[in-house]
Amino acid sequence: xxxxxIDVGGMSIKGGVVDFDGKILYKTSIPTTEKxxxxxxxxxxxxxxxxxxxxxxxxxxxxxxxxxIGQPGSIDSKRxxxxxxxxxxxxxxxxxxxxxKYFDVPIKINNDANCAALGECVFGAGKGYNDIxxxxxxTGVGTGFIIDGKLFEGRECAGAEGGHMVIDMSExxxxxxxxxxxxxxxxxxxxxxxRQTKAVMEKYPDSMMHAFAKEEGKxxxxxxxxxxxxxxxxxQKVVDGYIEYITAGLxxxxxxxxxxxxxxxxxxxxxxxYLTNPIQDAVNNKRFGAKFNPYVEVKTAxxxxxxxxxxxxxxxx
Numbered sequence: 001x002x003x004x005x006i007d008v009g010g011m012s013i014k015g016g017v018v019d020f021d022g023k024i025l026y027k028t029s030i031p032t033t034e035k036x037x038x039x040x041x042x043x044x045x046x047x048x049x050x051x052x053x054x055x056x057x058x059x060x061x062x063x064x065x066x067x068x069i070g071q072p073g074s075i076d077s078k079r080x081x082x083x084x085x086x087x088x089x090x091x092x093x094x095x096x097x098x099x100x101k102y103f104d105v106p107i108k109i110n111n112d113a114n115c116a117a118l119g120e121c122v123f124g125a126g127k128g129y130n131d132i133x134x135x136x137x138x139t140g141v142g143t144g145f146i147i148d149g150k151l152f153e154g155r156e157c158a159g160a161e162g163g164h165m166v167i168d169m170s171e172x173x174x175x176x177x178x179x180x181x182x183x184x185x186x187x188x189x190x191x192x193x194x195r196q197t198k199a200v201m202e203k204y205p206d207s208m209m210h211a212f213a214k215e216e217g218k219x220x221x222x223x224x225x226x227x228x229x230x231x232x233x234x235x236q237k238v239v240d241g242y243i244e245y246i247t248a249g250l251x252x253x254x255x256x257x258x259x260x261x262x263x264x265x266x267x268x269x270x271x272x273x274y275l276t277n278p279i280q281d282a283v284n285n286k287r288f289g290a291k292f293n294p295y296v297e298v299k300t301a302x303x304x305x306x307x308x309x310x311x312x313x314x315x316x317x
Contacts, residue, residue, distance in 0.1 A: 064103075081095065121151075139190065187249075
């Protein structure tokens with residue numbers, strides 16, 4: 001028997017067939033439709049991915065124990081409904097009910113960051129820890145919490161949205177996709193990093209970030225980090241500021257949960273120790289009662305781009 005994990009993102013819907021040891025037998029993806037309507041539900045695209053991975057793995061739905069779905073936004077995991085998603089404009093979509101029209105197996109859905117946290121706990125860098133804060137730095141900032149070995153969802157799975165705690169109450173704070181201003185996501189996401197990089201590039205026309213971005217064809221989350229490693233002072237300003245923003249939110253979370261470890265995922269986590277070492281130092285030196293409270297490890301999540309698929313599959317387990 002196998003598991004199917006579906007990872008819904010702002011740019012694509014990924015899917016994979018997974019065995020019980022966390023090995024992905026086959027995976028694929030399709031682009032996320034620009035706008036879903038009542039006439040064309042996101043469930044239709046999820047069905048397409050499920051059909052593709054079944055075909056690619058050369059199995060049938062009878063070989064599958066269940067399907068797990070990781071979806072951005074507020075999810076009613078008990079009823080199987082996408083309550084609200086801001087990065088993909090969705091409201092009150094009964095995904096599980098719609099998919100049951102095609103697949104007669106257990107189907108579970110949860111917030112994508114919750115799934116990634118669960119995947120790391122079951123299959124990845126979170127093995128052996130009892131309490132974990134998982135943060136994914138991507139289009140937005142997602143958070144997932146494992147408390148006493150169990151996934152924490154909040155009432156009706158509406159909690160664990162750490163990316164939307166406000167860290168800047170000023171009038172000029174940047175807007176967040178959720179509709180508020182000053183959210184942690186508006187400062188610590190990869191999207192925010194790109195915005196911060198562009199702003200510094202405008203002030204420093206001689207920065208090597210210009211040449212790097214031209215060679216890459218765009219300003220990305222790698223631009224500032226790559227140039228800072230080469231000694232570019234303007235790029236280092238971006239990196240230092242960005243790490244401060246990440247740390248500000250993490251200290252808040254550590255003060256609340258005091259986990260064994262913080263795991264950082266998403267594309268920015270590819271910077272590894274260049275990112276995690278200064279964050280670990282700052283978190284442990286600036287948290288409340290720093291000299292007296294337990295040390296918190298900060299590590300790169302290990303499942304990388306497969307965290308969403310494996311985490312969704314772990315929902316079934």
